[in-house]
Amino acid sequence: MLTLSFILLFCLYLITAGLYIFVVHQSELVIIENPSLAIYETLHEQHSSNILCPCSQISVPYDRFFNVTFLLHQICTSSLVSSARLDYLTLLNTNRLPSWTSSDFARDFHTYGASYFQFVATFCLFARINIEDAQRVFVSTQFINNHLPPQSVLLQQIQSIFESFISQTRHHFTWLVNWIEVATMIDNFLTGENTNAxxxxxxxxxxxxxxxxxxxxxxxxxxxxxxxxxxxxxxxxxxxxxxxxxxxxxxxxxxxxxxxxxxxxxxxxxxxxxxxxxxxxxxxx
Known part of the structure; x- marks a missing residue:
């Protein structure tokens, strides 16, 4: 009798558990064609663990949604390094300056003004070329994702991508400047103005x-x-x-x-x- 009661109770338990699983955990697949961003965000808030939005393209170049621009330091666009000013400085006849203006503590600005600001202009050019090269590589890079991420995640990814781009661009320019510095010092270049020899x-x-x-x-x-x-x-x-x-x-x-x-x-x-x-x-x- 006890055995029969146990079997009946066990069968009743299995039937009850099966009905519970079937009723409570039954899911329904709903497909929404081409939802708007607002609809997708609403659905994501309500069903963040179940929603799935596949992308029609898994890779998209950055220039489809990034607009990268830059501004150099104001001196690089000032009249200090303009071609007209540099041409004017190079036309100055430094041979007319007295020899005593080249002393052991000072130099007359006219003797090296042109080469000095040409050097500044060269560094401005290096900076522009460095950023433009990095910019071309950046915008042609592919953003790869097979599902649409939620806005918060996408914004975090974009922020990380930008920070990485800026950091790598700075690192490359620093490497270039360090290389110029090392090459200049180690090779013992002689300056045209006789300042180091x-x-x-x-x-x-x-x-x-x-x-x-x-x-x-x-x-x-x-x-x-x-x-x-x-x-x-x-x-x-x-x-x-x-x-x-x-x-x-x-x-x-x-x-x-x-x-x-x-x-x-x-x-x-x-x-x-x-x-x-x-x-x-x-x-x-």
């Missing part, structure tokens, strides 16, 4: 290259010059900096019209550029 051709046509030393100037006025010692471009090329000055027509090395504390002239151009600030260009005075 003194190049002399003697009467026999022999080229003589001598090291140069500069005064480490701390302050210059029309009446005084203070220095903290001397440095050698052959040994301390990253520490030697000359002051850019526009001299008057007199014969006094401290008789100048303009002193550019913001600009620096190094033994090699890239060192001076690293130490330069261009805030003065945006000042009304």
């Amino acid at each position: 003194q190049i002399i051709i003697d009467s026999n046509g022999q080229v003589i290259i001598n090291d140069v030393t500069y005064m480490v100037v701390t302050k210059i006025t029309h009446n005084s010059l203070s220095s903290s010692g001397r440095c050698s471009c052959g040994i301390e090329f990253d520490q030697c900096l000359l002051k850019p000055i526009i001299y008057t027509n007199g014969s006094n090395r401290l008789d100048f019209v303009q002193l550019f504390d913001e600009l620096q002239v190094g033994c090699i151009p890239i060192i001076g550029l690293y130490r330069t600030t261009f805030d003065w260009w945006y000042s009304a005075t």
